[in-house]
Amino acid sequence: MKWLAFLLLPLFFGSCASDQAVRNQAEEMHRELEPAILADQELVAYLESMGDRIVASARELSAAKKGPKAHFKEDTSWMFSTERFHLVSSDQLNAFTTGGSHMYVYTQLLASCATEDELAAVMAHEFAHVYCRHVHKGMNRQYMTLGTAAALGVAGYAAGGEEHGDEYMGYGLALGMLAGNFLSLGFTRQDEAEADRWGFEFYARAGWDPARFGDFFQSLIDKGYDTESDTFSDHPTLASRVQAAQAQAAKLPAEAAQWRREPVAGKSMFAAMKARAVAMTAANGDKAKAQAKLLLRSVPSCLLPNDTKEQKDAQAQLRAAEQRARAQP
Numbered sequence: 001m002k003w004l005a006f007l008l009l010p011l012f013f014g015s016c017a018s019d020q021a022v023r024n025q026a027e028e029m030h031r032e033l034e035p036a037i038l039a040d041q042e043l044v045a046y047l048e049s050m051g052d053r054i055v056a057s058a059r060e061l062s063a064a065k066k067g068p069k070a071h072f073k074e075d076t077s078w079m080f081s082t083e084r085f086h087l088v089s090s091d092q093l094n095a096f097t098t099g100g101s102h103m104y105v106y107t108q109l110l111a112s113c114a115t116e117d118e119l120a121a122v123m124a125h126e127f128a129h130v131y132c133r134h135v136h137k138g139m140n141r142q143y144m145t146l147g148t149a150a151a152l153g154v155a156g157y158a159a160g161g162e163e164h165g166d167e168y169m170g171y172g173l174a175l176g177m178l179a180g181n182f183l184s185l186g187f188t189r190q191d192e193a194e195a196d197r198w199g200f201e202f203y204a205r206a207g208w209d210p211a212r213f214g215d216f217f218q219s220l221i222d223k224g225y226d227t228e229s230d231t232f233s234d235h236p237t238l239a240s241r242v243q244a245a246q247a248q249a250a251k252l253p254a255e256a257a258q259w260r261r262e263p264v265a266g267k268s269m270f271a272a273m274k275a276r277a278v279a280m281t282a283a284n285g286d287k288a289k290a291q292a293k294l295l296l297r298s299v300p301s302c303l304l305p306n307d308t309k310e311q312k313d314a315q316a317q318l319r320a321a322e323q324r325a326r327a328q329p
């Protein structure tokens with residue numbers, strides 16, 4: 001067993017994450033998040049109708065060979081046939097994707113959107129992370145962690161002696177990797193800007209109002225979230241994201257006027273969906289879901305210039321759990 005982990009280390013460090021690896025990891029993470037998913041048929045159907053519109057316009061762009069280089073690196077058909085959209089119960093203002101077939105929208109985010117355009121913009125941005133294979137990059141960074149975890153698994157094996165060696169090795173790896181999966185989900189500023197750019201394309205082609213793409217970011221500015229200067233932010237500032245969206249809207253071709261469609265939900269239906277999500281979140285508070293909620297809270301922000309204190313606290317808790325797992329005798 002010992003020699004096997006060492007033999008695998010160069011593979012972890014030298015290779016690039018494949019679609020299959022990212023999708024497998026996404027399924028693994030999904031199992032951990034399942035307790036926090038709201039299984040409300042109306043809400044799920046609503047998110048899926050919106051998601052389907054986004055995915056359909058992304059498929060058109062892909063067929064027209066439009067997208068970043070990374071999009072065309074491997075077969076893309078799975079991206080347009082397997083994506084599922086989940087509403088998760090969480091008090092954080094976030095949405096994220098694990099790069100495979102799952103996108104998660106937080107109830108707090110839905111509750112904070114004033115219009116369907118705002119929600120659609122966030123979802124289109126998230127799908128762009130899948131389209132541009134940004135999670136693959138995070139997973140490459142994570143191979144480093146995995147390499148370390150494998151090495152520590154070996155240390156656990158040695159410490160456990162011949163008798164319990166395999167048992168310790170499995171334990172150390174499983175916990176260490178679970179925390180690592182979630183801690184590696186953050187994107188770079190360049191990735192965020194790229195996801196905004198392609199997300200805008202999907203959103204506009206799917207029929208929502210191009211002039212409204214930056215509205216949600218503007219609402220965050222109005223709430224005081226754009227507090228730090230560009231140099232100190234982990235992500236592009238909200239102001240720069242609003243500006244970029246407006247510039248992109250101004251450059252749309254004349255034919256873009258024909259892309260416009262009615263929103264999936266009219267104003268009153270949208271308000272009803274929000275109220276429903278808030279009510280379900282309140283009813284979803286039991287203790288068994290604590291771990292799923294901690295994991296959701298730890299996911300780095302796709303929207304705010306910097307992670308909130310709650311997000312950083314949750315990340316610190318995961319790191320501690322990871323270290324505890326590694327320190328197991």
Ligand SMILES: [Zn+2]
Nearest residue numbers: 187192195302
């Ligand atoms: Zn993002």
